[in-house]
Amino acid sequence: MNEQEHPLYLDGNALAGPLGEIFTTDPTTAWRLCPSCRLPATMAQLHVYGPEPGLTARCPGCAAIALRVVTQPGYLWLQLGSGAGAFRFARPHITS
Amino acid sequence: MGSLSPGFHGKTHAFEGRLPPGQYPTESFPVLSAGPTPHIPTDRWSFTVTTEVGESRTWTWDEMMALPQEEPTVDIHCVTRWSKFDTTWRGVSLDVLLDEVETAADFVVAESFDGYTTNLPLEDVTDGKAWLAHFFDGFALSPDHGGPARLVIPHLYFWKSAKWVKGLILTPENEPGFWESAGYHDYGDPWREQRYWSD
């Protein structure tokens, strides 16, 4: 991984850091079946757009939204799927 | 604790008067994306305003281009902390489009061809504060930046200026959009630094 000015998209490997703050195991090996096109994929294989203003992870087959992550100074927001209703998690490791 | 990453300044530098808090000026025009870039040919483009009772008015590309055009020069502010000064646009004031429908709604949801949405108070897109823009810096607006047409609402953070916009839906209630439902501020005033939900 490395920094690019205008990446097309990254992949779900980039979710390991942000989601690692709230999951006790590495989440990027989690598997899903896309409800829109039925393509199976691990989280690491999702196409991830961002990182700003948030990470939008999409099915690599049909681009349906799998999840979105917004990291803020005190909170991490996780939205699963494309509908409304995000989970907000307190971030336990904030030291500053 | 000693200092971390000495000499790292990020891109936060002071700029007199025109720079909202926490912003840095940029000459470039960063592209932020939440998905694949849609490519909408103008002959398949249309723009629809739908009222809270389900009445609608639709413009084709040619009809929109035949409306009175304005050329605003404005400063824009992205929630990711860049600001860009004196950007020049060409497009139709949303007043012209909204004058064509009857509404008692207080809010509006802008909807894009890629499924993106963002919510705004109606009074923030009327009285000369917002445009449907199709020309930027002397050229037809590129797909990267939201072409063929996007909203330009310079007094709010730029995520409110929906790219690839296809219509406005007037709503009696405020309905959070794509980023507003995932932690970003409902209103997004850069001068009050309303970045996040709780700001």
Add this chain to the structure above:
Amino acid sequence: MPGWRRARLTERTDQTATGRTLTFEVARWPGHLPGQHVDVRLTAADGYQAVRSYSLAAPADTDRIELGVQAVPGGEVSPYLADDLPVDAEVEVKGPLGGWFVWTPEEPGPLLLIAGGSGIVPLMAMLRARLASASDAPCTLLYSVRGPDEVWYATELDSAAQHTHIRRLYTRLAPADSERPAGRVTKLDLPPAEGSRCYVCGPTGFVEHVSALLLGAGHAPDQIRTERFG
């Protein structure tokens, strides 16, 4: 998972004109697997923070980690790490991260590593771990670079080539003694599939292109692991 740890820069090595490997000392580093990455956080005096991901270039080695940084012109973080962060100064790192784009010596079968540009970094950790393992199954590294000036780890790869199959694929400018003309990776560059586990890392366009080639050459989709950096 622990949060941010302080990491002290102990060594910076030029790999190319704009590519660097940075060695950091991280107290009580828990170790990592080849292919994993860390997130690096920089903090400005006014509290502004920036976070980027960087791959680990070497297998676990006590409290030392090696990161590969390609300076991107105009980038906010990479030029600072590549050239400005003083030796002995600290940044913060979080990791190790990622459990999918990893290879461990417990996977003994044929291994095919395909790198584009600075995508070599996590694959170098895998190659180094593979060479240190007992495996004698085929191992191939295909390394796509624009020209000879953009090769990372040139000396180490030359000596590793005595033990494993390493091929440089030049896309723009091939040296005079190269038997392959300059050009992007094609199916003719790929070794036989033979049930290899494949790891591909590079820019998004490169990874898309190589993944399609591998599928076309008969590699099983569940044996192809990819990491894009933009």
